[in-house]
Amino acid sequence: MDDGRPIFLQVGEHLESSILDGSLPAGAQVPSINEIAAFHRINPATALKGVSRLVDAGVLYKRRGIGMFVADGARERLLHERRLAFRDEFVRPLLAEAARLELSADDVSDMIRKDASS
Amino acid sequence: MTAVIEATGLTKRYRSTTAFVDVSFATTENTICGLLGRNGAGKSTLMSLLTGQEFVTSGTVRVLGADPLENAAVLEQLCFVKESQRYPDDMTAQQVLSSALHFFPRWDEAYAAELVDEFRLPLSRAVKKLSRGQRSSIGVIIGLAARAPITIFDEPYLGLDAVSRQAFYDRLLADYAETPRTIVMSTHLIDEVADLLEYAIVIDDGRIIMNDDVDALRAGTASITGLADLVEPFARTRTVVHRQSLGSTLAVTLADVTDADRVAARAAGLDLSPVSLQQLVIHHSRPGASLEEASR
Numbered sequence: 001m002d003d004g005r006p007i008f009l010q011v012g013e014h015l016e017s018s019i020l021d022g023s024l025p026a027g028a029q030v031p032s033i034n035e036i037a038a039f040h041r042i043n044p045a046t047a048l049k050g051v052s053r054l055v056d057a058g059v060l061y062k063r064r065g066i067g068m069f070v071a072d073g074a075r076e077r078l079l080h081e082r083r084l085a086f087r088d089e090f091v092r093p094l095l096a097e098a099a100r101l102e103l104s105a106d107d108v109s110d111m112i113r114k115d116a117s118s
Numbered sequence: 119m120t121a122v123i124e125a126t127g128l129t130k131r132y133r134s135t136t137a138f139v140d141v142s143f144a145t146t147e148n149t150i151c152g153l154l155g156r157n158g159a160g161k162s163t164l165m166s167l168l169t170g171q172e173f174v175t176s177g178t179v180r181v182l183g184a185d186p187l188e189n190a191a192v193l194e195q196l197c198f199v200k201e202s203q204r205y206p207d208d209m210t211a212q213q214v215l216s217s218a219l220h221f222f223p224r225w226d227e228a229y230a231a232e233l234v235d236e237f238r239l240p241l242s243r244a245v246k247k248l249s250r251g252q253r254s255s256i257g258v259i260i261g262l263a264a265r266a267p268i269t270i271f272d273e274p275y276l277g278l279d280a281v282s283r284q285a286f287y288d289r290l291l292a293d294y295a296e297t298p299r300t301i302v303m304s305t306h307l308i309d310e311v312a313d314l315l316e317y318a319i320v321i322d323d324g325r326i327i328m329n330d331d332v333d334a335l336r337a338g339t340a341s342i343t344g345l346a347d348l349v350e351p352f353a354r355t356r357t358v359v360h361r362q363s364l365g366s367t368l369a370v371t372l373a374d375v376t377d378a379d380r381v382a383a384r385a386a387g388l389d390l391s392p393v394s395l396q397q398l399v400i401h402h403s404r405p406g407a408s409l410e411e412a413s414r
Contacts, residue, residue, distance in 0.1 A: 005337070005392075006333040006334075006337045007313060007333065007336070033295075034292075034295040034296070037291060037295055038288070038291060038295070040313070041287065041288065041291065041313055042291075042313045043150055043291070043315060043332075044294070044295045045149065046313070046316070046332075046333060049333065088384070089384070092384065093384050093385070093387065096385065096386065096387030097387060099387070100387060
């Protein structure tokens, strides 16, 4: 895994994606730190950092001695966050490239509508 | 967190050469730390000093709070796997592994046997008849099965093929997760181990040029490429590690990129690309290269 950002962020996002696509529903147990580290072939401390971020954000919760679980409402919260980030991460770069190609925002939105309906 | 290995103002001179001058660092307990740098940078010498195998010229080394030199209490907590380890010629691989039992109080015989299978080490063969890779796998097996609280690997993989190296990294990670301990590993194969490391110490020409949390290094480093006019503002306010231009296109590698920079660069349509730890080390230790401080 490598897209240039800290690996612990990518580990967190990997779990988030599993929550978003429903493969880790609310109440489900998430893999242990050591399992995550072995799967991604990363330092366990890095895996812990990634998971702790989700615990701090209330997406996961710990049950002492048992493991970590997906919190109620985690999916909705992630959807909300990802939608907020969508503009910075996708829309703005899209418009920047469109401007380079001399496409107006209307041209782009026409394209999107056409693609969405096909 | 406790410093397990602590070097302060460490200097090592030989008759005509100076290995390093005034090197200071500390490693945290139960972390995996990479010691990176070019050939001749001083990595092996540093490891010899940390393990009490050579005398320091000046400065101090503290391992578990004490001087490691001829200190049995410290040395039995230590396992040093040397790249150039020599074994008595007539000894078989089995005899080498059996003798390890006497040096390492936490030696795990069953685990060692498992590793022998995995690395396909021919136990009955004399060490002098083993290939370079097989000799390296002896070192790797000892380093892992010794379960020493401080394990130091000096380029442990020489002659090991890609499959065996991956097996070593996977085993190291799994065993470290189960039995946390302090691991220091020197290596050239930075890309292969980058994700295993929590800390990286980079030495070049006898000096420490980087010593940081690997995640922090990655978070702060990025390469930005695009029209020079758009890239230049980023270069002006940040530390430029590397700069390359092609016509009106400029690519800069920056050492202290913030999240806001990333968002701004992307919004400006610039390309952001990751810089691997290996690239970062290369940029920092190029001959004659120095950090180009931004003109503010």
